[in-house]
Amino acid sequence: NAGVTQTPKFQVLKTGQSMTLQCAQDMNHEYMSWYRQDPGMGLRLIHYSVGAGITDQGEVPNGYNVSRSTTEDFPLRLLSAAPSQTSVYFCASSSRGLGSPLHFGNGTRLTVT
Amino acid sequence: GENVEQHPSTLSVQEGDSAVIKCTYSDSASNYFPWYKQELGKRPQLIIDIRSNVGEKKDQRIAVTLNKTAKHFSLHITETQPEDSAVYFCAASRGEYGNKLVFGAGTILRVKS
Numbered sequence: 001n002a003g004v005t006q007t008p009k010f011q012v013l014k015t016g017q018s019m020t021l022q023c024a025q026d027m028n029h030e031y032m033s034w035y036r037q038d039p040g041m042g043l044r045l046i047h048y049s050v051g052a053g054i055t056d057q058g059e060v061p062n063g064y065n066v067s068r069s070t071t072e073d074f075p076l077r078l079l080s081a082a083p084s085q086t087s088v089y090f091c092a093s094s095s096r097g098l099g100s101p102l103h104f105g106n107g108t109r110l111t112v113t
Numbered sequence: 114g115e116n117v118e119q120h121p122s123t124l125s126v127q128e129g130d131s132a133v134i135k136c137t138y139s140d141s142a143s144n145y146f147p148w149y150k151q152e153l154g155k156r157p158q159l160i161i162d163i164r165s166n167v168g169e170k171k172d173q174r175i176a177v178t179l180n181k182t183a184k185h186f187s188l189h190i191t192e193t194q195p196e197d198s199a200v201y202f203c204a205a206s207r208g209e210y211g212n213k214l215v216f217g218a219g220t221i222l223r224v225k226s
Contacts, residue, residue: 040218042117042218059215099145101162102214105156
């Protein structure tokens with residue numbers, strides 16, 4: 001049981017480049033989300049999805065796109081990378097319902113130069 | 114939207130002492146309050162949580178208390194050990210999709226042996 005798998009682990013981009021961070025879970029979780037973690041700012045929600053075909057914005061969605069074509073996968077796309085997007089990105093999933101634990105992936109460390 | 118403030122930002126204690134981390138939230142409709150522990154370079158992991166219909170919950174050396182009237186909740190760690198050293202995050206959420214969590218900025222706990 002792999003849980004939540006994120007790829008890549010590390011990535012360096014130049015300003016203006018685009019890329020996709022991959023996230024897959026094998027727990028049949030309905031809920032999936034993306035957070036970014038910056039020093040002194042905790043974890044901030046970028047986008048989330050409550051099921052295949054349904055996505056919504058979180059606290060900091062600008063510059064990011066998501067889609068949810070299957071229950072398992074929830075990729076995060078950076079359209080035109082900016083230095084302000086340098087961060088550690090975590091994908092997380094859970095079952096539906098209050099109190100279901102949020103399972104995090106191992107994170108992707110992204111640097112934009 | 115919800116806003117979660119967490120204090121202190123850093124906390125140093127001697128091994129065996131107790132540690133207390135406090136969080137306040139703004140949305141009176143929030144009804145789920147988890148705590149996550151993140152070791153250096155690792156993913157956040159749930160350590161304890163509490164729902165709004167409960168005032169206190171304990172799990173071995175860890176306890177969480179909730180004061181709905183004052184809109185604050187706290188994490189208590191007793192008999193601290195070096196392996197408790199980590200970053201701790203509080204979070205709050207509401208609604209059926211209880212895992213749309215809003216996180217505090219985190220507390221770096223150092224346990225000195």
